[in-house]
Amino acid sequence: MRRGRVLAGFLLAILTAMAAKYCLAQAAMRLPGELAWNIGYDPKTFDPAKVDDIDSETVRYLTGGVLLRFNRLTQKVEPQLAESWNVSPDGKTITFRLRAGLKFSDGSALTSRDAAWSIQRVLLLGDSAPVSAEFVAPDGVHVDAPDARTVIVHLPQRVVEIGKVFDEIAIEPAGRLSEGRVTSGPFYVANYLRSQYVRLRRNPYYELRDADGSVLPRASGVLLDIVENPEEQIRLFLRGDSDVIDRLSPEYYEMLRQRNPGTVRDLGPSLNTEQMWFNQSPASPLPAWEKAWFRNQAFRVAVSQAIHRDDIARVVYLGHATPAYSFISPANTAWYNRNLAPPRTDVAAARAGLLRAGFRLQGAQLVDADGHPVRFSILTNAGNDERLKMATLIQQDLSAVGMQVNVVTLDFPALIERLMHTQDYEACLLGLENVDADPNEMMNIWLSSSPNHQWSPSEKTPATAWEAEIDKEMNLQATSRSDAVRKAAVDRVQQIVADEEPFIYLVYPNVLVAVSTRLEGAQPAVLEPELWWNVEDLHLRGTR
């Protein structure tokens, strides 16, 4: 009898093994000649005019034909659907001449009427189209199409680096919204399965050719798998189901480097910064003495001097980051101030500075002139390992000068509420993503009246003389026609920020990417999209 039960168990085990094999099988689907990589979430929209998230931006970049393309490698604007363009001497009129014989992906003709309509639509959408704000005064912009191949844009005032704005405006068929199904770019949206993938197919009417006249894009399509989990992204890459990974974390970079050394690349410092700042807002509910510390320049400088940025780069980023002292990264060669003289790491100088500012040590604890112990919390967002580690290292560094620091992590909505609404925080550690090299993009961070002037948002008038000077210099760089004047103004702002330390810059994380050895044509760049900015040239080996 027992033998019978064992036999039944054995049969069940075989059935279980078969079921397990079926259950654990995961099918990967990729069409011949198709490129594949991952996006984190569903694109919020396929309407190219309304893009405001990174995943929709990826789809727009791959599908939207634009008049001008900003070359991420040379950092120069190049004609794309336009064969030529010029800006009038006063900077208020831009004239585009379209290429001859342009067509949309459904075979219909693309004329200046479509281009004018697409630009006007972005302007009319106003706040729903984030790119419209880049025209500074979108209400006053007029667009004409005097003939089938000419588009003229009249601006009410000069806009700095106006060419780059047209890199973000996809030309769509006039009056026919297609949500990416009919496009003028290299690909069009062929299929979208929510939460699973977006499949793009090659636009058969794409007019652009490479230097030897070959049809572009070289790949037959792009499969964008929606994969949020970075571990899963790595697994897909290692399995050959994905060709590239951007924004690799240092840990995954090192892991891939050990497993597949030829696939990873460290492109050096990015344009992004990681920084901490103290809450200097008069509206914050902090006690008066804490506000006094945070508004004290000597206090902020001492904190900056006590932080070992080299250790952060070495320990937190495993050497894949560069110590930062300015809001402009050395990768931004045109705007970085090479003569910057910031207060460098020097713990002895930090202690001396604090003593001069009226602080004193009571045993191992730093206290202010009134005897209040210097104790505060650094807030950062939960789920970001690097920031948590940086905060922990800063906690350790500041204990060396007698400051007691707590590290608090909050999920993003809760963090935003503290920063933007209640202002109930002491210090915050976050990063800033700079998608554009031009400092004009940072106006809302530096102008004292802006809600994104994080250390003291929405000031009615500049709270300090140095903030007033930053306002003046930033406005100057935004309006000047002289590149030299603009550069001088931005250099001055960098020096003021380095002296006053409203943001204590920590590191510029390096751009870490992985590229499959099967992929040809990849020329990773520091600017986004780092890996597929030249998607027309990308193809898998042997499928060209």
Added chain:
Amino acid sequence: MKALSRLLRSLARTLALVLLVMIGSTLLVRLAPGYLSDAREMDARYSNTVREELAQEAARSHSLPRMLAREANSWLHGDAGISRQFGVPVRELIRPRLAVTGGLLLRSLLLGWALALTAALVASTRRKSGIVWQAPATLLLAIPTAAMATLCLLAGSGGPVFVMALLIAARDFKFLCRMLRQAWLEPHLLQARAQGIRMRRLLAVHVAAAIGAQLAALAGLSLVTALSALVPVEVLFDVPGVGQLAWNAAMNRDLPVLLAVTLLMALAVTASGMLGGQPSEWERA
């Protein structure tokens, strides 16, 4: 008549549960820090007009009764509201994910039960329930689901079905083993075994009948176990199902989505409880 009143009672209980879930979820989300904030506020590209619109939207979302009325209204219209995060009807978000999650649950339950039954059948042949059989199940139960999933990811083998099946198997094994052991020791089974009745017939006619009602209850419990593991498993393995949606909704304070998912989960648990309890009620009747 009795059946009808029982049905009405069940319906009233379910309705009360739905109302409680609705009020409880809305209250929790409303009180969660950051409910009134929006990620766009941190984006320096947005103009003051957008910020004003966001502030007005936040002001509209301030009152709890108004929030409840809005959610109830959207449910009455059948679209379960508009997702705050994705800006599309919740119904559209959930429908494709339900199929994914349903498939995952079904496969995990089948594999989990097959594993548990196999192990229980073999273990119940032993006179005593040895540590060799109990220890792995206890160990698996002690490991958090998320840790198990992470281990699989790091090892590069095993997937969401495997993790959930292991969890279900570990939880059900002990019950199944005890049930089978007791069944084998029933006097009529001992008699049947002594008479040399064939194994297949014993299992099909006697053992299955003896443990049938308990198996139904256990099936309900298995479903609850699987549902409880759904969120970490789907999030870690990147399965585009309802659990992953729930996690994203919680992280983004997306009340309409959270409410829909919570209601679905509550109804699934209630239904599984009712199904599990039904056979024993029939038996008593």
